[in-house]
Amino acid sequence: MNHHTFLRLIDPVKDKMYRLALRLLVSKEAAEDATQEVILKIWNLNNKFKDYANIEAFMISVTKNYCLDQLKAKRNNDSRIHHNNFDNNELAIDKGLELRDELVQIQRIVEMLPDQQKLIFQLRDIEEYDYTEIAEITKMNEPAIRVALSRARKKIKVELIKTHNYGIK
Amino acid sequence: MELNEIQLLLKKYEEAETSLIEERQLKDYFTLEEVPQELEKYKSIFQFAENSKNIKLERFISLDKRNSGKYWFAGIAATILILLSFLFFDMSTANNLKSENLGTIEDPEQAYLKTKETLNMIADVFNDGREDLKNLNEFNKTKNKFIKEQ
Numbered sequence: 001m002n003h004h005t006f007l008r009l010i011d012p013v014k015d016k017m018y019r020l021a022l023r024l025l026v027s028k029e030a031a032e033d034a035t036q037e038v039i040l041k042i043w044n045l046n047n048k049f050k051d052y053a054n055i056e057a058f059m060i061s062v063t064k065n066y067c068l069d070q071l072k073a074k075r076n077n078d079s080r081i082h083h084n085n086f087d088n089n090e091l092a093i094d095k096g097l098e099l100r101d102e103l104v105q106i107q108r109i110v111e112m113l114p115d116q117q118k119l120i121f122q123l124r125d126i127e128e129y130d131y132t133e134i135a136e137i138t139k140m141n142e143p144a145i146r147v148a149l150s151r152a153r154k155k156i157k158v159e160l161i162k163t164h165n166y167g168i169k
Numbered sequence: 170m171e172l173n174e175i176q177l178l179l180k181k182y183e184e185a186e187t188s189l190i191e192e193r194q195l196k197d198y199f200t201l202e203e204v205p206q207e208l209e210k211y212k213s214i215f216q217f218a219e220n221s222k223n224i225k226l227e228r229f230i231s232l233d234k235r236n237s238g239k240y241w242f243a244g245i246a247a248t249i250l251i252l253l254s255f256l257f258f259d260m261s262t263a264n265n266l267k268s269e270n271l272g273t274i275e276d277p278e279q280a281y282l283k284t285k286e287t288l289n290m291i292a293d294v295f296n297d298g299r300e301d302l303k304n305l306n307e308f309n310k311t312k313n314k315f316i317k318e319q
Contacts, residue, residue, distance in 0.1 A: 003232055010230075018226035032228045043232050102213035103220065110217075126221045128189055150185040157183070160210050 010039055013056050016127055017063040023122040024067040026111060034070060038063045054136060061137045064119060071115065102160075109159040110152075117152035124149055170198055172205065179211065 001009075017038060021031035042059060110118060116138075123129045123137060124145075131142045138145065178195055181187045187195070199208075199215035274280040 006232070007230070014230060015225050019221065019224050022224065032226065035226055036228065036230055039230050040232065099213060099216065103217050106213060106217040122221075124185075125192070125218045128192070130189055146185040150183060153183050153185065156214060157210065160214065164210065 006043055009055065010042070010059065013059050014039065016056075017059060019126065020060060020063050020119070020122055021067050023110070023118055023126075024064075024115060025070060030070070034063065034067055038066050041066070054133070057133050057136045060123070061139075064137060068115060105163055106156060106160065109156050109163075112159075113152055113155060117148050117155070120145055120148045121152040121156075125153075170194070175208070179208075 014035060018031055018035045021034040021038075022028065025031050025034060038059070042062060110121065113121065119138065120134060123134045129137070131145060134140075134145050135142055140148075175195070175198060178187060178191055182192065182195060195211075196215045196219055198204075199212045200219050204212050274283060
């Protein structure tokens, strides 16, 4: 496989990898680095990944592992992850200021979720993978995935209501 | 879609029991339609999910930009070069020793004489060394003086 075929192969997946990295690592820089790093890693496997039945799931899975390792390393170094990209929010596209604020709030709530819930929320609610694919990526079983997802969804709702009430009272 | 139908779906959604199709329905409903006040909070949640999907990787991915792989090879090449240079150096000095100083003598008589000469030379050198050791006796004399006095 040459460069071009490989790049064409990863093209539909690379944004998903980036979004997952961004969800887990928060910083845009770190997420871009991670995506680049993981794509190089897969490229360096030299076609070995052809054996994997579902290449997309494999790529997402490698991204997930890479990001979780990064987070672990960071936590071991006791350096805080910088949350500095609230403002350059790609999420808000002229939907009115109020909704924009809400989206930023949800972003903050999602950031506070445990890594596993973040991961599953990202895969299901944003990337819209089905449960068998998520199981392949996360190596978890379906009931466990559903439990984590349900917790994430409820937590987001509850926290959102909390911030609303705080604003009113 | 009916309001109570939506509410039912939302309940299922929170328990993570909705299918992808049902979740798509919810997303469409909350992002495209007017939503009653009590469901307003869901609007932003589904909007968030929809918008998040539009984030794109802006950095250009290149497979040879980071040439960490190339440096890796350079390191190994340098190591091999250094090792080889040592090897060649060793071999060349070994060859010099053999050809210039260690010429073998074919005739046994001559070899015997040569060996004897060499051994004698070594013995001489040893004896030279031993003569210097005589000075050590001076130490003994002095030492004995003290011991006798005690």
